[in-house]
Amino acid sequence: MRKILFESLVTDPLTERPPSPDDAAIAELAAAVDRAARRRLGRSLAIREVDAGSCNGCELEIHALNNAFYDLERFGIRFVASPRHADVLLVTGPVTKNMREALERTYRATPDPKWVVAVGDCAVDGGIFAGSYACVGGVAAAVPVDLRIRGCPPTPTAILKGLLALLDASAAKNPERSSKAGR
Amino acid sequence: MATLIETISKGRKVESHRPWPRFTVDAGTWNAVAARLADGQATLAGLWGADDDVHMAVVDAADKALAVVSLDCPQGTFPSVGRVHPPAIRLERAIADLFGLLPEDAPDVRPWLDHGRWGVRHLLGRRVDVADAPVDYPFLGAEGESLHQIPVGPVHAGIIEPGHFRFTANGETVVRLEERLGYVHKGIEALAAGADIAHAAKLAGRTSGDSTVAYTLAYARAVEAALSVAVTPRAVWLRALMAELERLANHFGDVGAVCNDAAFTLAHAHFGILRESVLRVADDCFGHRLMRDCVVPGGVAIGLDDEGAASIRVLVAELGRRFPALVELYDNTASVKDRTFGTGVLSQALARQFGAGGFVGRASGRDVDARRWPGYPPYDELEFKVPVLSTGDVNARVWVRIQEIDQSLSLIGQILDRLPAGAARVEVPRGSGEGLGLVEGFRGDILVWVRLGGGRVERCHLRDPSWFQWPLLEAVIEGNIVADFPLCNKSFNCSYSGHDL
Numbered sequence: 315m316r317k318i319l320f321e322s323l324v325t326d327p328l329t330e331r332p333p334s335p336d337d338a339a340i341a342e343l344a345a346a347v348d349r350a351a352r353r354r355l356g357r358s359l360a361i362r363e364v365d366a367g368s369c370n371g372c373e374l375e376i377h378a379l380n381n382a383f384y385d386l387e388r389f390g391i392r393f394v395a396s397p398r399h400a401d402v403l404l405v406t407g408p409v410t411k412n413m414r415e416a417l418e419r420t421y422r423a424t425p426d427p428k429w430v431v432a433v434g435d436c437a438v439d440g441g442i443f444a445g446s447y448a449c450v451g452g453v454a455a456a457v458p459v460d461l462r463i464r465g466c467p468p469t470p471t472a473i474l475k476g477l478l479a480l481l482d483a484s485a486a487k488n489p490e491r492s493s494k495a496g497r
Numbered sequence: 498m499a500t501l502i503e504t505i506s507k508g509r510k511v512e513s514h515r516p517w518p519r520f521t522v523d524a525g526t527w528n529a530v531a532a533r534l535a536d537g538q539a540t541l542a543g544l545w546g547a548d549d550d551v552h553m554a555v556v557d558a559a560d561k562a563l564a565v566v567s568l569d570c571p572q573g574t575f576p577s578v579g580r581v582h583p584p585a586i587r588l589e590r591a592i593a594d595l596f597g598l599l600p601e602d603a604p605d606v607r608p609w610l611d612h613g614r615w616g617v618r619h620l621l622g623r624r625v626d627v628a629d630a631p632v633d634y635p636f637l638g639a640e641g642e643s644l645h646q647i648p649v650g651p652v653h654a655g656i657i658e659p660g661h662f663r664f665t666a667n668g669e670t671v672v673r674l675e676e677r678l679g680y681v682h683k684g685i686e687a688l689a690a691g692a693d694i695a696h697a698a699k700l701a702g703r704t705s706g707d708s709t710v711a712y713t714l715a716y717a718r719a720v721e722a723a724l725s726v727a728v729t730p731r732a733v734w735l736r737a738l739m740a741e742l743e744r745l746a747n748h749f750g751d752v753g754a755v756c757n758d759a760a761f762t763l764a765h766a767h768f769g770i771l772r773e774s775v776l777r778v779a780d781d782c783f784g785h786r787l788m789r790d791c792v793v794p795g796g797v798a799i800g801l802d803d804e805g806a807a808s809i810r811v812l813v814a815e816l817g818r819r820f821p822a823l824v825e826l827y828d829n830t831a832s833v834k835d836r837t838f839g840t841g842v843l844s845q846a847l848a849r850q851f852g853a854g855g856f857v858g859r860a861s862g863r864d865v866d867a868r869r870w871p872g873y874p875p876y877d878e879l880e881f882k883v884p885v886l887s888t889g890d891v892n893a894r895v896w897v898r899i900q901e902i903d904q905s906l907s908l909i910g911q912i913l914d915r916l917p918a919g920a921a922r923v924e925v926p927r928g929s930g931e932g933l934g935l936v937e938g939f940r941g942d943i944l945v946w947v948r949l950g951g952g953r954v955e956r957c958h959l960r961d962p963s964w965f966q967w968p969l970l971e972a973v974i975e976g977n978i979v980a981d982f983p984l985c986n987k988s989f990n991c992s993y994s995g996h997d998l
Contacts, residue, residue, distance in 0.1 A: 315763070315826055315829070315830065317822065318763070318767065318822060318823075318826060319763075328770060363656045364652055364659075365656075365657070365658050365659050365681070366659075367659075367680075367681045367682075367683055367994075368658070368681070368706070368994065369703040369704065369705060369706035369709075369994045370658055370705060370706040370707055370992065370993070370994050371703070371706025371707070371709065371787055371789070372706070373656050373657065373658065373706075374706060374707060374750075374787065375786070376656050377656055377750075378769075378772075378773060378776070380769070381766070381769035381770065381772070381773050382766055382769065382770050382773075383770070383773050393655075393656060395654035395655070396654070397652075407681065408683060410680065410681055410682055410683055411612075411614035411615055411616075411629075412612045412614050412679055412680045412681070412682055413651065413659055413680050413681065414614070415614075415631075416651045416652050416659065416680070420652050442688075442699055442700060442703055443683045443684070443685075443688065443703075445688075446683055446684035446687065446688055447615050447616070447617055447620050447684050447687060448615055448682050448683055448684035448687075449683055449684065466703075466789065467706065467787070469780075469786060
């Protein structure tokens with residue numbers, strides 16, 4: 315163990331430069347985030363992930379956000395265990411009918427202000443499972459969606475871009491907040 | 498004593514079924530096969546419905562034969578296999594939900610995949626439209642003083658798939674765990690029915706996202722068997738290359754995740770780096786981090802150039818250099834071993850009865866691997882060992898993975914050394930027939946059965962290895978403490994999506 319720890323001290327971190335926030339996502343979010351919410355959250359987001367019927371491919375890539383290359387927590391974004399601690403619901407899957415109620419209850423348990431991010435093609439519109447007797451067909455059919463990140467599954471970089479856009483929309487360039495902080 | 502094939506060959510052989518035989522039998526023979534399963538002479542490899550028939554894939558332990566037996570159910574009922582052989586119970590409940598075919602005298606008649614939310618019942622068979630209303634689901638009881646229940650899920654605390662676990666505990670000790678699954682049932686088999694062959698391949702590749710290569714490979718092999726398509730040598734070897742990369746990535750992820758559940762984040766971080774480096778090379782070589790839709794009926798959708806092959810060699814060398822130090826880190830950290838050693842022990846008898854595949858079975862003494870038997874190319878030309886351990890605890894399941902990582906690294910090297918040149922894809926003709934594919938995914942053997950007609954899929958059944966592993970998780974947690982459940986669960990790493998379909 316000592317050798318591995320020492321190696322970490324003398325080698326450069328693997329963590330990569332952050333990607334620029336996704337332009338399309340910024341546009342979509344501008345409407346969703348009001349100033350009051352920005353004031354309350356600052357540059358910090360707590361995320362509750364909800365699998366609403368994904369094939370688990372999206373979960374693998376969301377997991378990857380926590381690895382040394384992407385290191386999500388350096389941006390002030392972290393995953394939390396309870397929806398009651400969350401600002402954001404990160405929802406994957408086409409919303410199976412068997413999961414619809416659980417998703418709705420998770421949404422209701424999340425305090426305002428809150429945002430819902432639909433991750434992956436299935437979450438956006440049902441994807442390949444659209445039209446199935448067992449699927450509602452997209453997160454928006456069950457709860458309001460603020461941001462959509464496409465891909466099957468979206469790469470960690472794509473998810474990161476979307477989340478950074480959400481962070482920017484909820485915090486940055488807020489004159490009211492920065493003037494208060496300056497006092 | 499008659500062999501399996503002698504027993505079932507009293508029935509009518511279905512000539513269009515390849516590569517293993519299928520026999521349509523009467524109820525007497527069906528029961529005789531069930532009795533073979535019950536007394537351990539055979540292992541259940543699958544049990545599924547199609548229209549008004551039920552089908553059972555069986556592997557004979559003695560003569561190493563694999564066959565499918567089918568029973569026509571004009572009255573909508575069939576003799577329950579679960580009555581004498583518990584591993585069949587959940588499969589029968591799924592058949593009842595999806596087809597309306599009822600197992601006679603079944604020990605458990607509660608619905609399984611159907612939670613009453615579809616607005617329809619028995620969609621794939623005897624369809625009935627019903628109102629959307631949640632079904633009343635009584636959990637099994639546990640009696641005694643000072644027992645309490647802990648309901649968990651379907652939404653779990655981590656980034657994992659949904660399912661419900663009902664623990665009954667005495668203090669910290671788990672007395673009974675009962676799983677309730679089906680939350681991620683997407684209706685994959687209904688979507689595949691009537692789809693063209695290429696579209697159904699996409700569905701197969703989204704049955705369990707972590708096994709997308711193995712699923713598309715099993716599906717492609719089933720289709721190719723049904724239509725007697727011979728793929729090119731290069732395609733065969735490229736498929737194996739992708740399958741081993743997938744196994745590597747998942748095993749790295751799993752070993753790291755077990756460490757994480759024992760709060761050993763250092764190892765988790767390092768294994769996460771190895772996993773990510775595999776995915777990145779896969780992305781560079783095949784255009785997708787998980788290699789989704791890369792294996793297709795007829796071959797592979799994307800080739801590998803010299804530059805790609807070279808980058809995989811660099812990857813293998815780098816992993817071979819870094820992995821041993823991490824194994825040592827796991828093995829020499831007493832606080833982690835204290836959690837994994839002797840925890841969640843799966844008995845060899847249960848593993849054998851359920852025919853558990855993958856690291857779950859191999860950590861409990863089952864010397865099985867679909868790559869070796871029934872086998873498929875190119876593994877017959879490759880050298881690899883199938884690690885088998887006997888202690889059956891969390892540590893053994895971790896160690897089987899560790900040894901399989903070494904084997905996969907060696908296999909990838911061998912494949913790159915001998916990768917044949919030439920075309921990597923052939924045309925798949927329109928045709929009819931039935932095919933069975935059995936492929937070793939990272940989690941165990943994946944079985945895919947297809948019935949094709951006029952270039953389309955009439956029926957497709959996808960059986961995840963988790964069907965025979967989930968019930969065992971209930972058994973191994975008994976007598977362990979609640980806090981060790983995440984470790985047991987992660988060491989099994991069953992697929993919710995692959996199981997729920």
